[in-house]
Amino acid sequence: MSRLLLALLLTISAFPATAEPPSRDMELSLAKSLQAVRENRLDLALNEVDSLLKVNPNFKLAQLVKGDLLMARAKPISDFGAAPNAPRDRVQDLREEANARLQRVQQQQPIAVPKYLWQLSPKQRYAVVVDTSKSTLYLYENVKGEPRYVADFYISVGKKGADKSTEGDQKTPLGVYFVNEYLNKNKLTDFYGSGAYPLSYPNEWDKRLGRDGHGIWLHGTPSDTYSRPPLASNGCVVLSNDDLTHLGSHLQVGITPVIITKQIDWSDEADRGERDSLLQAIEQWRSDWASRDTEAYLAHYAEDFSTGSMKLAAFAQQKRLVNSGKTWIKVKVANLSVFPYPNQPDLVVVNFEQDYDSNNLSNHMNKRQYWMKKDGRWKIVYEGAA
Amino acid sequence: MNQINKFSLIAALCAFLSISSAARADDIQDANKLFKQGLHAQALEKVNGVLATKPKDAQARFLKGLIVTEQGDTANAIKIFTELTDDYPELPEPYNNLAVLYASQGQYEKAKVALEMAIRTHPSYATAHENLGDIYAKMASQAYDRALQLDKSNTGTQTKLAMIRDLFGSNGKNARTKPTVPTLADNAQAASAPAAAVTAPVIVATSTKKAEPTSDPAAEVLQATQAWAAAWSAKDSKKYLSLYAKEFKTPDGLSRSAWEAQRKERIAKPSSIRVEVRDTKIRVADDKHVNIAFKQSYRASHLSSTSSKALEWVKVDGQWLITEERSGN
Numbered sequence: 224m225s226r227l228l229l230a231l232l233l234t235i236s237a238f239p240a241t242a243e244p245p246s247r248d249m250e251l252s253l254a255k256s257l258q259a260v261r262e263n264r265l266d267l268a269l270n271e272v273d274s275l276l277k278v279n280p281n282f283k284l285a286q287l288v289k290g291d292l293l294m295a296r297a298k299p300i301s302d303f304g305a306a307p308n309a310p311r312d313r314v315q316d317l318r319e320e321a322n323a324r325l326q327r328v329q330q331q332q333p334i335a336v337p338k339y340l341w342q343l344s345p346k347q348r349y350a351v352v353v354d355t356s357k358s359t360l361y362l363y364e365n366v367k368g369e370p371r372y373v374a375d376f377y378i379s380v381g382k383k384g385a386d387k388s389t390e391g392d393q394k395t396p397l398g399v400y401f402v403n404e405y406l407n408k409n410k411l412t413d414f415y416g417s418g419a420y421p422l423s424y425p426n427e428w429d430k431r432l433g434r435d436g437h438g439i440w441l442h443g444t445p446s447d448t449y450s451r452p453p454l455a456s457n458g459c460v461v462l463s464n465d466d467l468t469h470l471g472s473h474l475q476v477g478i479t480p481v482i483i484t485k486q487i488d489w490s491d492e493a494d495r496g497e498r499d500s501l502l503q504a505i506e507q508w509r510s511d512w513a514s515r516d517t518e519a520y521l522a523h524y525a526e527d528f529s530t531g532s533m534k535l536a537a538f539a540q541q542k543r544l545v546n547s548g549k550t551w552i553k554v555k556v557a558n559l560s561v562f563p564y565p566n567q568p569d570l571v572v573v574n575f576e577q578d579y580d581s582n583n584l585s586n587h588m589n590k591r592q593y594w595m596k597k598d599g600r601w602k603i604v605y606e607g608a609a
Numbered sequence: 610m611n612q613i614n615k616f617s618l619i620a621a622l623c624a625f626l627s628i629s630s631a632a633r634a635d636d637i638q639d640a641n642k643l644f645k646q647g648l649h650a651q652a653l654e655k656v657n658g659v660l661a662t663k664p665k666d667a668q669a670r671f672l673k674g675l676i677v678t679e680q681g682d683t684a685n686a687i688k689i690f691t692e693l694t695d696d697y698p699e700l701p702e703p704y705n706n707l708a709v710l711y712a713s714q715g716q717y718e719k720a721k722v723a724l725e726m727a728i729r730t731h732p733s734y735a736t737a738h739e740n741l742g743d744i745y746a747k748m749a750s751q752a753y754d755r756a757l758q759l760d761k762s763n764t765g766t767q768t769k770l771a772m773i774r775d776l777f778g779s780n781g782k783n784a785r786t787k788p789t790v791p792t793l794a795d796n797a798q799a800a801s802a803p804a805a806a807v808t809a810p811v812i813v814a815t816s817t818k819k820a821e822p823t824s825d826p827a828a829e830v831l832q833a834t835q836a837w838a839a840a841w842s843a844k845d846s847k848k849y850l851s852l853y854a855k856e857f858k859t860p861d862g863l864s865r866s867a868w869e870a871q872r873k874e875r876i877a878k879p880s881s882i883r884v885e886v887r888d889t890k891i892r893v894a895d896d897k898h899v900n901i902a903f904k905q906s907y908r909a910s911h912l913s914s915t916s917s918k919a920l921e922w923v924k925v926d927g928q929w930l931i932t933e934e935r936s937g938n
Contacts, residue, residue, distance in 0.1 A: 283756045290752035297746035306753035313757045 244374045245465035249275055249449075253285055254328040257321065260292070268292055282449040284317045284324070316452035323358040323453045324377060333361065333372050335489035339399070339482040339565060340370040341498040344558035344574070349473040353378065353460055353483040355385040355395055358453040360460065361487075362473060373473075376466045379455040385485050386566070387424070387458055390436035395458050395483060396424045399562045399572040402441075402479045405471070416443020417464035418471055422481055427605050428564065428572075428593060431529070441481070443467040484565030501561065501571055501594060504601035513554045517546045525595060525602035553580040569596035574609055633659055637668055644676055652676050667697055674706060678772065686710055694726070701727035701734045702773040708740060709772040717748045733871065735860045735936065736771050827891045830899040830922045833929040837920070838884040838905075846876040854923055854930035879909035897924040 252275040259268035269292045272285050279285070287304050294300050303321075304314030337352045343365040350370055352361045360378045363370035380395040381387070387396035400422040408418050419442035425434050436458065443464040444451055450463045460483070462470060473479075504523070511520040521539050528535040546552075555578035564570040573592045579585065591609035594601050640655035653676045659669040674689035687710050693703035704727035711720035721744050727737035753759060833852070840848040850869055859868040876882065889903040902919040921933035 280755070283758075285756075286752045287756035290749040290756055293745045293749035293752060297742045297749065304753075304757075306750070306757060306759065309753065309757055309759070317756060 244376050244469050246377060246450075246463050247374075249279060249282060249285075250324050250328055250377060253282075253288070253321075254325055256285075256288060257325060260288075265292055265295060279449050281447055284320045284450070287314070287317050288321075316455070319454070320450065320452045327357065327359055327375070327377060330357070333375075333489075335491075336363070336370050336372075337361065337482070337484075338488045338490040338494050339484065339563050340480075340490075341494075341501070341563055341571070342559060342561040343368060343370060343480075344560040346475075346558050347478055347480065347560060348475060349373070349479055351470075351474075351479060351481040352487065353380075353395075353481065354485075354487040355380045355397075355483065356486045360462065360470070362470060364473075374469075376462050376470060377450060379451040379453055379461040381456050381458040382454050384454060385483070387436055387439070388432075388434045391457075392436070393457050395456070395460060396429065396434070396436075396439055397483050397485055397566045398424070398426055398428060399564055400424055400426060400439075400481045400483065402474050402476055402481060405474075405476050406440075408443075411442075413445050415440070416445060417468050418443060420471065420474055420476075427591065427607065428567075428570070431605065441467065441470070480560070480562055482562060482565060488565075497596075498561065501573075501596075501601050504594070505556070505559070505573060508603070509554050509556050513552050515546055515549055515552055517543055520546075523601075523603055524606075525597060525604045528602075528604055528606075530606050548583065550582045554578070555580075564593075570594070570604075571601075633663065633666070637672065640669075640672055644672065644679075649676050649680050653680075665696070667693065667700075671703065674703070675772070678706070678710065683710055683713060694723075698726075699730050701731040701737055704730070705734075705737050705740060705771075705773045708737075708744070712740075712744060712747070717744050717751065720744050721748070733861055733863075736773060738861050740771060826893050826896055826899050826924070829924075830891060830901050830929055831889060833922060834886055834889070834901050834903070834920060837931070838886045841876065841884045842882055844876050844879075844882055846873045849876060852929075852931055854925060854932045856932055857930075858933045860934075879912075881910050883908045898922070899929075 252271055256268045256271035256275070259265070259271060269289065272289045272292065276282060276285050276289060287306075291300060291303065291305055294305050303318055306314070339352055340350050340363060343350055345365070345368070347365055349365065350363045352363065353359070354361070358378055358380070360376045362373045362375065364373045365371075382393040385395045385397055387394040402420045403423050404421045406415075406419040406421065408416065411419055419440045421438070421440045424439040425436065429435075438459075440459045442459055442461060443466075444461060446464075451461050455461065460481075508520070508523040511523065514520075521542060524535055524538065526535060528538065530538060533541075557576045557578065559573070559575040562572045564572060571594045573594055575590055577586075577588050577590045579587070589609040591605075591607055592603050593605040595604045596602075636655055636659050640652045640659070643649075643652035643655060653673065656669050656673045656676065659666060660673065663669065670689055670693055674686050674693070677689065678686040687707060690703045690707040690710065693700070694707060697703065704723045708720040708723035708727070711717070711723060721741065724737050724741040724744060727734055728741065731737070837849065837852050840846075840852065850872060857865075859865055863871070883906075885906045886903045887906065889901055892900045892902075894900065899922045900919060901922065902917065904915060905918045906915045907913065916936055919933075919935045920931050922929045923932050924930075
C-alpha cells in the first residue's frame with residue numbers, strides 16, 4: 224500500500240492558502256492522509272480520511288483510501304484499491320483522481336496570468352480558464368482590467384480527454400466560450416447536481432472547422448457522488464456541487480468567458496507586445512472604417528474571411544456599395560475584450576459593443592471578431608453579431 | 610442484514626470461578642448446563658434466580674447476556690454487557706461480546722471501539738484481535754462499496770466473529786490474575802473426566818481401517834498431544850516449546866522470541882499446572898498433516914479453565930510438531 228501510494232505521491236510542499244473554494248479542505252485533507260500513508264503513519268492517515276468522510280461521505284476516492292487503510296489492518300494488502308473483486312477500471316479511475324488531486328495540492332498558486340486573458344471588458348467581472356491536463360478550473364477576477372487569481376477547482380472532463388471535434392466523441396472542446404445560460408437544479412435530473420451552465424460550443428471557429436456536437440456544460444455531480452474521476456464526462460466540465468454553486472455565484476450569463484485549454488500558457492513580455500499590436504490593429508480598423516477609406520478598411524479582412532456563408536469578395540462588394548452612400552460615419556468601440564485562442568497560435572477572439580452612426584443609418588450591436596496574425600499582420604477572419 | 614453474527618461458538622464449559630458460596634456456584638453451573646443444552650428459558654430462570662439475591666454477580670450477568678443474545682434480544686444483551694464493562698472495565702470478555710453484538714447490528718465503529726478496549730485491557734487477547742481484524746475487513750468492505758459502488762451481492766470479506774462464551778475460559782489469558790480467585794469448585798468433573806476421555810479419540814476418515822498402530826498418524830498425534838500436555842503440566846517449557854514447529858503461527862503477530870518469552874513466563878509463574886486433554890477429535894489430512902481438536906482442562910494454582918482447542922501437527926523428519934494452535938473456536 225504505502226509503496227504504491229508512494230508512486231502516486233510527489234513531494235508535497237507548502238499548501239497554498241487563498242480564497243478557498245469549498246472543496247479545498249477536502250482535497251488538503253485527502254492529501255494529508257495520503258502523505259501520512261507515505262510516511263507509514265497509517266493511524267494518522269485513517270483519522271484524516273475519517274474526519275473528511277464525516278463531512279462528505281460521498282467522496283469515493285476517500286472511501287477507497289479508507290477501505291485500504293482498514294483492510295491493511297485486517298490483512299496485508301499489495302495494491303491501491305485492494306477491494307476483493309473490485310472492478311479494475313473504477314479503481315484505476317480513482318487512482319487517477321488521487322494523482323490529479325495530489326498534483327493540484329502540490330502545485331503553487333498561480334502568480335502569473337494565463338495568456339488567454341489579454342483584455343477583459345469592464346462588464347466581465349470574472350473569467351474562467353480550464354486546464355484539462357491538470358483537471359483544474361481557474362477563476363480570475365477582473366480588477367480594473369487586470370485578471371487576478373481568485374481560486375481553482377478540481378474538475379472532471381470528457382472520458383476521452385480534450386479537443387472535441389465530433390458529436391459523441393466524449394471529448395471536451397478546446398476554445399474560447401461563453402456562459403450561455405443557467406439551468407437551476409429543479410430543471411435538471413440529479414445527474415447534473417446543483418446546477419448547470421451551458422457553454423457556447425460549438426462557437427464560430429468550431430463551426431468553421433466543421434466541428435459538431437452540442438450540450439457542453441459546466442455542471443455538478445449526482446447527489447451520491449462527491450466528485451468524479453478526471454476523465455469521466457461526455458465532454459462537459461464537472462465540478463463538485465459545492466464548488467459549482469460557489470463558482471456559479473461569480474458567473475454572468477452571456478458575459479463570462481470560459482476558456483478551455485489542454486495546457487495553460489502564461490502571459491509574458493512577448494505576449495503583452497502581441498496584445499498591444501492587436502489593440503492597435505483594432506483601433507486602426509475602427510478609424511479606417513470611420514474615415515470612409517473603404518480599401519484601407521477592407522485591407523483589415525483576411526483572404527479567407529467569412530461571415531456566415533458570405534466570403535470576402537461578396538463582403539467587400541457589399542461594403543463598397545454601402546460606404547459609397549455615406550457622407551459621414553462614426554464608429555465607437557466599447558467594452559472591448561480580447562482572448563487569444565488556446566491551441567491555435569495567432570488566433571484571437573475579440574468582442575465589443577459597436578456604436579455605429581452615419582448619415583443614413585445608426586446601429587448598436589455586440590460584435591464578435593476572430594483576428595488572426597498572418598505574415599506579421601493582424602487580420603479579421605470572422606466577424607458577426609455576438 | 611449481514612453475515613457478521615455467525616458467532617463461532619466456544620464449545621467449552623465455563624470454568625466458573627466461585628467467588629462466593631458453593632450453592633450459588635452450583636446454580637450458575639446448572640444454568641450454564643441448561644444454556645449449553647439450548648434450554649434458554651430455563652437457564653434464564655436459573656440465572657435470574659441468582660441475580661435476585663446477587664444482582665451484581667458478574668458471572669450471572671455474563672451468562673444472562675449470553676442467554677438473551679441466543680434468544681435474539683440484542684438490545685438487552687448490549688445493555689447487560691455494557692453494564693459489565695462499566696463495572697468491570699478490566700475484563701476483556703464483556704467488551705468482546707459487546708463488539709460482536711454491535712457488529713451484528715452493522716455498527717462497526719462501535720464494535721471497533723469495544724474491541725480496542727478489550728485489547729487495551731489485555732493486549733494479547735487473541736479472540737479480540739481476530740474479531741478486530743474481521744471488523745476492519747468489514748469496515749473496509751463498506752468503504753469499498755461506497756468507493757466503487759460494488760454490488761450488494763458482493764459480500765466481500767467473510768467474518769467469523771467469536772463471541773466469548775466463557776468469561777474466564779480461554780487459554781492464553783492465564784497470566785491474568787484476579788485478586789479473589791480460589792481454585793475450581795467443580796472438582797468432581799475435573800478429577801474424573803480427563804483420564805477416561807483421552808483414551809477414546811474419535812478418529813475419522815482414512816485412518817480408521819489402518820492396522821499398524823505405529824504408522825497411524827492419528828495415534829501418533831494423540832500421543833504427541835499427550836506429550837505436549839505433559840510437558841506443560843511438568844512446567845518443562847523447554848520440552849513444551851520444542852514441540853512447536855519453526856513455522857508455527859505465533860498469535861497476535863508476536864515474533865517467535867516474544868511469544869516464547871511469554872509462554873515461558875506463563876509456564877513458570879503458577880506454582881503448579883495441570884493440563885488435561887479430553888474429547889479428542891482427530892482429522893488426518895495426510896500422513897504428515899493432522900489436526901486434533903479437544904477440550905483442554907487447565908488447572909493452575911491461581912486459575913482454572915476449560916476451553917476447546919485445536920492443534921495442527923506436521924511431521925518433520927519423523928517428529929510431530931505444532932504449526933498452529935487455536936483456542937475457543
